[in-house]
Amino acid sequence: MINILVTDDDRHIRGLVATYLRSEGFHVFEASDGNEAIAVLERNPVQLAVVDIMMPNKDGYEVCKEIREYYDIPVILLTAKDQLPDKERGYSAGTDDYLTKPFEPKELLFRIKALLRRYEMASAEKVVLNRVMIDRKSYEVNCGGKIYMLPMKEFELLFQLASYPDRVFSREELIELIWGADFExxxxxxxxxxxxxxxxxxxxxxxxxxxxxxxxxxxxxxPVQ
Known part of the structure; x- marks a missing residue:
């Protein structure tokens, strides 16, 4: 069973989301603030986190950054703000997706399922993008029968982006993932x-x-074909 963490200081929203996800067959852990969310992650296996931004003690941006540092799971940030700077800050913190309140639980479900599919793809040795196949074992990119052998960093950058379609990566995040934290x-x-x-x-x-x-x-x- 897939475990999902739902974090929101509004117990009505938290309860609504948790009830809907449970009805869809997910196991849900609930947390009322950022500190409680991190405590849940430390004690339990979680496959995806839904995190509200505006919370006491530790806000959603901080929780998202901490998840990115210690866990390899997708994150959806919930917010009442729909301004570009807020979204920019969310993506810079490492979120995979961003949903503005008020929202339909069904839309949240669609986004959760899409993210879980992407992360399942990320664990594979091969990523297929329509006619293009990227093979992590051989470091080959097969484009309809034409084989490309890329320089190592180019290949790793392409594989990283291709493993998480539609996820936004900041430049700083890509530097750390591909070149390492000590890159000068x-x-x-x-x-x-x-x-x-x-x-x-x-x-x-x-x-x-x-x-x-x-x-x-x-x-x-x-693109869908």
Missing amino acids: GDDRTVDVHIKRLRERFAAYNEDFRIQTVRGVGYKLEV
Whole structure:
């Protein structure tokens, strides 16, 4: 059974979400603030976290950053704010998705299921993007029978983005994931590698696209065919 953590200081919203998710077959842990959420994560296996931003003691941004540091699970931030700077801050904190209140529980369910599929894909050795297959074992990119052998960092960057379609990664996050926390360069390195990937795979825009998210970083999109 999939365990989901629902964190919100509004017990009515928390209870509504928890009841709906339980009716869909999920096991739900509830937390009323950020500190309680982290305590739940420390004690229990959780596959996804739904976290409200405005909470006492430790807000949703802080919880999201802590999850990114210690756990490899998807996060959906809930907020009453729909301004671009708030979303930018959420994505910079490492959230996978962002849902504005008021929302329909059914929409939250759609987003949860989509994220769980993405994270399942991320654990695979191969990622398929329509006609393009990226093989982590051989470090090959097969584009309809044409094989590309990429420089190591280009491959790792492409595989990271492709493993989590539609998730926004900040430049700082990509630097840490691909080059390591002790990397002494700047985030222009990410821009240069993204430019090379776009040029290299320009003929495959119908299979996948690397999009710039202004003020934050990048995400990979897979057009439906």
